[in-house]
Amino acid sequence: MQPVLPPLQVSGPLGSLLPDEDRGLSPYTGLTRDHWVAVADHLLQSADAYRSPQGARINFPGRPSQQGPATDGLEGFARTFLLAAFLHAGGSDKNGHLQRYVDGLVAGTRTVGADDDESWPVVGHVGRTGQPHVEAAGIALSLHLTKDDTWGRLAPDEQDRLAAWFRATIEQEPSPNNWYLFPATIASFLEGVGRADEQTAYVIERALGLIEGWYRGEGWYSDGAGDAFDHYVGWAMHLYPVLHAHLRGLTALEEKLGPRLKEFLETFGKTFDRDGSPLYYGRSMTYRTATLAAVALGELANQTPLSPGQSRRILSAGLRYFVERGSITDHGVLSLGWHGEHLPTVQRYSGPGSPYWASKGFLALMLPADHPVWTAAEEELPADQADYVRAVGPAGLLIQNTAADGLVRVHNHGNDHLKPDAADAGAPDPLYSRFGYSTRTGPTSLHDPSDNDLQVKIRRVWSARRRIHNTAAGDNWLASWHAPRFPRFSPWEGSDTADGGPVLPSARIDSITAVQGALEVRIHRLVWVPPALPLRLSGWAVAGSHPSDFEQAVAGTTVGVQAGGLRSSVSGLHGWESAGSASASYGTAYGEWAVVPELVGTTSRENPVYVASASLSGVEVKDTVSASVDGVIVTVVWPDGREQEFDLDAIFTGIR
Numbered sequence: 001m002q003p004v005l006p007p008l009q010v011s012g013p014l015g016s017l018l019p020d021e022d023r024g025l026s027p028y029t030g031l032t033r034d035h036w037v038a039v040a041d042h043l044l045q046s047a048d049a050y051r052s053p054q055g056a057r058i059n060f061p062g063r064p065s066q067q068g069p070a071t072d073g074l075e076g077f078a079r080t081f082l083l084a085a086f087l088h089a090g091g092s093d094k095n096g097h098l099q100r101y102v103d104g105l106v107a108g109t110r111t112v113g114a115d116d117d118e119s120w121p122v123v124g125h126v127g128r129t130g131q132p133h134v135e136a137a138g139i140a141l142s143l144h145l146t147k148d149d150t151w152g153r154l155a156p157d158e159q160d161r162l163a164a165w166f167r168a169t170i171e172q173e174p175s176p177n178n179w180y181l182f183p184a185t186i187a188s189f190l191e192g193v194g195r196a197d198e199q200t201a202y203v204i205e206r207a208l209g210l211i212e213g214w215y216r217g218e219g220w221y222s223d224g225a226g227d228a229f230d231h232y233v234g235w236a237m238h239l240y241p242v243l244h245a246h247l248r249g250l251t252a253l254e255e256k257l258g259p260r261l262k263e264f265l266e267t268f269g270k271t272f273d274r275d276g277s278p279l280y281y282g283r284s285m286t287y288r289t290a291t292l293a294a295v296a297l298g299e300l301a302n303q304t305p306l307s308p309g310q311s312r313r314i315l316s317a318g319l320r321y322f323v324e325r326g327s328i329t330d331h332g333v334l335s336l337g338w339h340g341e342h343l344p345t346v347q348r349y350s351g352p353g354s355p356y357w358a359s360k361g362f363l364a365l366m367l368p369a370d371h372p373v374w375t376a377a378e379e380e381l382p383a384d385q386a387d388y389v390r391a392v393g394p395a396g397l398l399i400q401n402t403a404a405d406g407l408v409r410v411h412n413h414g415n416d417h418l419k420p421d422a423a424d425a426g427a428p429d430p431l432y433s434r435f436g437y438s439t440r441t442g443p444t445s446l447h448d449p450s451d452n453d454l455q456v457k458i459r460r461v462w463s464a465r466r467r468i469h470n471t472a473a474g475d476n477w478l479a480s481w482h483a484p485r486f487p488r489f490s491p492w493e494g495s496d497t498a499d500g501g502p503v504l505p506s507a508r509i510d511s512i513t514a515v516q517g518a519l520e521v522r523i524h525r526l527v528w529v530p531p532a533l534p535l536r537l538s539g540w541a542v543a544g545s546h547p548s549d550f551e552q553a554v555a556g557t558t559v560g561v562q563a564g565g566l567r568s569s570v571s572g573l574h575g576w577e578s579a580g581s582a583s584a585s586y587g588t589a590y591g592e593w594a595v596v597p598e599l600v601g602t603t604s605r606e607n608p609v610y611v612a613s614a615s616l617s618g619v620e621v622k623d624t625v626s627a628s629v630d631g632v633i634v635t636v637v638w639p640d641g642r643e644q645e646f647d648l649d650a651i652f653t654g655i656r
Helices: 013-017 033-050 069-089 097-108 132-145 156-170 178-192 198-214 232-248 251-271 285-300 308-324 354-366
Strands: 215-217 388-392 397-401 408-412 436-438 454-458 469-473 477-482 508-516 519-527 534-538 542-544 551-555 558-563 566-574 578-584 593-602 609-617 626-630 633-637 643-647
Touching (some): 033 069, 033 308, 069 097, 069 132, 069 354, 097 156, 132 156, 132 178, 132 232, 156 198, 178 198, 198 215, 198 232, 232 285, 232 354, 251 388, 251 397, 285 308, 397 477, 397 508, 519 534, 542 566, 551 578, 566 578
Antiparallel strands (some): 408 436, 454 534, 477 508, 519 609, 534 593, 542 593, 551 558, 566 609, 578 593, 626 633, 633 643
């Protein structure tokens, strides 16, 4: 095993701007604080080419969002402003980027709502005119970090206009999720500059009260009501409240929120691949390095289980990952996508400036050059030497990390991103509905064959997994159930409003995932599902650039797919009839073409339990696992000889 990353390879103008690697200080990644500063400076200098004449908007090239170009330009301003603020707060703004943002503050608020190239939009309620909530919070946070050199440079009337825009913003209705932290972030800044009143106190108190209800334990919040656990937990749910407490010197609040952040990092810190990749999981993945924000925040707040050398190892590997893989174009612009441009990664609300929430991951630049996170040598991580498995029960996530290849997989038995009052209907959401996500595979797109799924077909409609009911957890396993839905939707109407097709009102699918090493066992029981229907189980989607990149092997009920050193396989252990694969022509975030291994079978009233093994690995997996089924008892025999028994009636007792 060799956890050391190879020499950094960056093409284009950025490559010539990066300093030499330092393998003494950073033996694993080679990167130092100077690399972070160089990348941040390059992004900011490149953004200047797209700045409006008076600096109030930054109009990056690309497809407009559904909010329109005025909001997109504000987004470009706000999100790069945060990057400049982090750079300045850490004493590294050698090119004076901050002054250009001060000029933009003045120009943008001079005639709010005017139809020109500078004026900022009037902020409305949640919906098409509500997006500036997000950007206003970014601007407020940037001002809070740099008060003396931004707010302090404004004339009194300029301060009044900016404060009025903020105040109008916090009076509008946010989206019912992390958006409630945005007015609180704005109010925190206003109070910090002596503009507190009943409204600012209310929106801060409201936000802090809401996150108490959204806190589920073990450091994990849901992003709003319901079950929504993804990277927003780190780059929003922890970030804004902890920074509010830190910047305002609210010791009691820091002492309450800080330990939650530390506990969150106990598990979240294990979700980064050895090569630096975060999990490709959930929405807004085009924010890329924003996934690193919680790791940096832990160092800032002194609330982390990681040593400084371990934190920088994760941070710098993450920066390397995206810089090396073309996320920054030759014009110095962050593309809409994952590596390069990738439209399925992009949400409808995303515009050309959206990827610049990557700035959140540069929070570590707030820490001065003599902080231990920059001066300590990079250190080994626990997953370098030993496999890691941990069930995060409150979030319904099972983390599986293998030392042999550094690959991370997360098995999903509790995260569906549906609000409690939302219908359990509509098209599946590839970003939340799949049984598994990893750091080297992305979900296939909505209209391609689904990966990591269990589907039954009736009247030519494959079932969808929508609302997930988190049921039980063990040391190495998680269980959930869902009611199969049968939505009819087309490529033009693929959304969560898709109308349903067939209805099976009493049907239920019970599911368990258990893991050891690189192996997974997937157990499914079909309850009140009619017999003689087609059944499909799919494994991990391997991506490449062309169909010729793939090697496939099928033997009985076992199929393996390989491309670029990544191996994915599924094997039927009970109930399955044959194996094969399906091509995903839209690919994934990791390649233009993808292949999904799959098992097929037929539903049965007498034998409703189906068991399969699966694996995703960067190295050859020689171990095998077996299973037997005796009524409702499934016994798994792992490669080391250990037997593990699952009583399906006991695990899924009381479900109606």
